[in-house]
Amino acid sequence: xxxxxxxxxxxxxxxxxxxxxxxxxxxxxxxxxxxxxxxxxxxxxxxxxxxxxxxxxxxxxxxxxxxxxxxxxxxxxxxxxxxxxxxxxxxxxxxxxxxxxxxxxxxxxxxxxxxxxxxxxxxxxxxxxxxxxxxxxxxxxxxxxxxxxxxxxxxxxxxxxxxxxxxxxxxxxxxxxxxxxxxxxxxxxxxxxxxxxxxxxxxxxxxxxxxxxxxxxxxxxxxxxxxxxxxxxxxxxxxxxxxxxxxxxxxxxxxxxxxxxxxxxxxxxxxxxxxxxxxxxxxxxxxxxxxxxxxxxxxxxxxxxxxxxxxxxxxxxxxxxxxxxxxxxxxxxxxxxxxxxxxxxxxxxxxxxxxxxxxxxxxxxxxxxxxxxxxxxxxxxxxxxxxxxxxxxxxxxxxxxxxxxxxxxxxxxxxxxxxxxxxxxxxxxxxxxxxxxxxxxxxxxx
Numbered sequence: 210x211x212x213x214x215x216x217x218x219x220x221x222x223x224x225x226x227x228x229x230x231x232x233x234x235x236x237x238x239x240x241x242x243x244x245x246x247x248x249x250x251x252x253x254x255x256x257x258x259x260x261x262x263x264x265x266x267x268x269x270x271x272x273x274x275x276x277x278x279x280x281x282x283x284x285x286x287x288x289x290x291x292x293x294x295x296x297x298x299x300x301x302x303x304x305x306x307x308x309x310x311x312x313x314x315x316x317x318x319x320x321x322x323x324x325x326x327x328x329x330x331x332x333x334x335x336x337x338x339x340x341x342x343x344x345x346x347x348x349x350x351x352x353x354x355x356x357x358x359x360x361x362x363x364x365x366x367x368x369x370x371x372x373x374x375x376x377x378x379x380x381x382x383x384x385x386x387x388x389x390x391x392x393x394x395x396x397x398x399x400x401x402x403x404x405x406x407x408x409x410x411x412x413x414x415x416x417x418x419x420x421x422x423x424x425x426x427x428x429x430x431x432x433x434x435x436x437x438x439x440x441x442x443x444x445x446x447x448x449x450x451x452x453x454x455x456x457x458x459x460x461x462x463x464x465x466x467x468x469x470x471x472x473x474x475x476x477x478x479x480x481x482x483x484x485x486x487x488x489x490x491x492x493x494x495x496x497x498x499x500x501x502x503x504x505x506x507x508x509x510x511x512x513x514x515x516x517x518x519x520x521x522x523x524x525x526x527x528x529x530x531x532x533x534x535x536x537x538x539x540x541x542x543x544x545x546x547x548x549x550x551x552x553x554x555x556x557x558x559x560x561x562x563x564x565x566x567x568x569x570x571x572x573x574x575x576x577x578x579x580x581x582x583x584x585x586x587x588x589x590x591x592x593x594x595x596x597x598x599x600x601x602x603x604x605x606x607x608x609x610x611x612x613x614x615x616x617x618x619x620x621x622x623x624x625x626x627x628x629x630x631x632x633x634x635x636x637x638x639x640x641x642x643x644x645x646x647x648x649x650x651x652x653x654x655x
Contacts, residue, residue: 242321243295255310261303261304286320288320421456425458480554483555497525511577547568598629602630
């Protein structure tokens, strides 16, 4: 009987093991940080690598080690130890262990102390996170799990490397930082545009829409965009029933904001728009023209503008300081190549043919300094003739809008100009409009 009982027990254990194996539905790559074991969903891991040479990125956050050329793709390298304020286990040979992660459509390199193995588990065994399990912020932990006597902290890398839904929709150069205050709307000194109804019911609805735009898409209502907002509300309410006026989700917010952005965002400006910008530009007395381009994105805007400036001021030295907070975009901007048919006519005189297509000549490249930068930090720039910041201000909290405008005034030369988004305006007697549709430009009338 004892033999039969033992055999039955062994069979039961084998069956239990088989069931556990059959129920494996989650695999993770495990690694260590500061002596503790972590895991990350294998579906987010592109590959494992080692590297010791990273290209420094000026003004980057402390946890950004630089960028790395991964078989022709330039990717940012994030040191998770620094990101989580953990001690670093530096390698004697300089070679760092890296997990190459794919988050949505982007690739990141992450430095860890040691990469261990692939572990398969049943997802039902993952427990909710608790602060006691790690030295890192609980919001970056998706769960904890025990396997073969080891406790693993599973990182939520999507949350770490992906901006929140409202931040993902920000235009180029906006900063992933929320204001600590709640005063998201500057009340106008006078009445809003006379064409709109001022019935209390409509006023309350507008206030709800303003708050929804701030929460869903980080769009902050202020004097800069107020005229457009009331005009847009008139169109919005005229085409919908009373029950359809509210913005219930991100899709509604996108629909409401769809007419706001300037033309040719994220691509070359076309010939007509370039001509409108060129005709608006004044004659400067200096033969050295300094420009600050906030939120340059992948560089299309900067390249478009420098070609316009070269044509408008052929005898002047042009310098553009192009900033963006998107490290991937800014690192790739200087070396982009194009098919000639995607380049507008006014840019083509400045193109040269290479192995991978057409790129801008050295004169144009030397005219632009691309830098990763948070514009709310110090901006060590020379006196400026032009500030180019289309659709930037409206996506900052109001107090930061005011801070940036004050910085503009401080850095702008006499008779210098500011080019904003098509539906943004600088309000007050000190601002003189130079606008010609679809360009919105102003000079400080001090």
